[in-house]
Amino acid sequence: MRHSLPLAPQFYVTAPQPCPYLPGRMERKLFTALQGDNAPKLNDSLSKQGFRRSQNVLYRPSCSECAACLSARIDVRSFQPRRSQRRTLKRNARLERRVASPWATEEQYDLFRRYLDDRHADGGMADMDVFEFAAMIEETPIRSRVIEYIDRDTGALTAVCLTDMLDDGLSMVYSFYEPDLHKASLGTWMILDHIDIxxxxxLPYVYLGYWVPGSPKMGYKAQFNSLEIYLRGQWQRLKEPAGFEADMHPLSNDPIAEQVANISLPDTRG
Structure with missing residues (x-):
């Protein structure tokens, strides 16, 4: 099924499949290809409208049953770490940041496999082999970086994040870390470090992907103050995460053609 704008790019919709976040729900995505000389501008523009990148594709949830998945970002300028987050920063002070071009290594893949096997053994990426992992890291048509975190005491690779450079912030595309270090809160720590970067x-924002109220997998994102969510076509400050109710009504989303018509595309002339 295809829906197109008067100008490229063209938008498509995936077939419904089981939702990985909310049991009993079906997910569907609106997506478009990310390619060519204008890929950076398109990525910048659509990221501001709730889209996420996966290799050379930009996508946004467009489920027919609900609108629970909300794009989330942190307003860097007003963010202040909580007491527990300050403890997380001190706990991981031995980690050293190393920024590199998007190039996959065997060391990264070994850490990635340990992370998946421990945290997401039944997830959609559980069967990803080394070649698919390399594609995830390396197939990017925009400015991306691999940010590695090395333990200064042991020299061990402890955490990794694939990060996109947007015109208004950093987008944390995918991160993974040493699963044995449960008490280190490495996922939280990487977000805190990206705020520093x-x-x-x-840059005013750090994009975190999707926050899904009611999903334990995504609950950690609401622990950051100055969090904004993309709701009803605009970014809004999330004031009381605990009291926020996801929109689960089957008529929450506009028809696909209307969604596409309301997408703003960048001016690529000149």
Whole structure:
């Protein structure tokens, strides 16, 4: 099924499949190809409209049953770490950041496999082999970086994040870490470090992907203050995450053709 705008790119819709976040629900995605000379501008523009990148595709949830998945980002300028997050920063002070071009290594894949086997053994990426992993890291038509975190005491690769550079922030595409270090809160720590990177670069936002109220897998994102969600076509500050109710009504989403018609595309002339 295809829906197109008067100008490229063209948008498509995936077939419904079981939702990985909310049991008993079906998910569907609206997506478009990310390619060519204008890929960076398209990625910047659609990221501001709730889209996420996966290799050379941009996608956004467009489920027919609900609208629970909400794109989330942190306002770097007003963010202040909580007491528990300050403890997380101190706990991981021995980790050293190393930024590199998007190139996959065997060391990264070994860590990735340990992480998946421990945390997401039944997830959609559980069977990803080394070649698919390399494609995830390397197939990017925009400015991306692999950010590695090395233990200064042991030299061990402890955490990794594939990060996109947007014109208004950093987008954490995918991260993984040493699963044995349960008490280190490495997922939280990487977000905190990306906030520092964004501040150093003068960028206002860190994009975290989707927050799904009611999903334990995504609950950690609501622990960050200054969190904004993309709701009804605009970014809004999430004030009380605990009291926020996901929109589960089957008529929550506009028809696909209307969704596509309301997408703003970047000016690629000149």
């Amino acid at each position: 964004a501040r150093e670069a003068g």
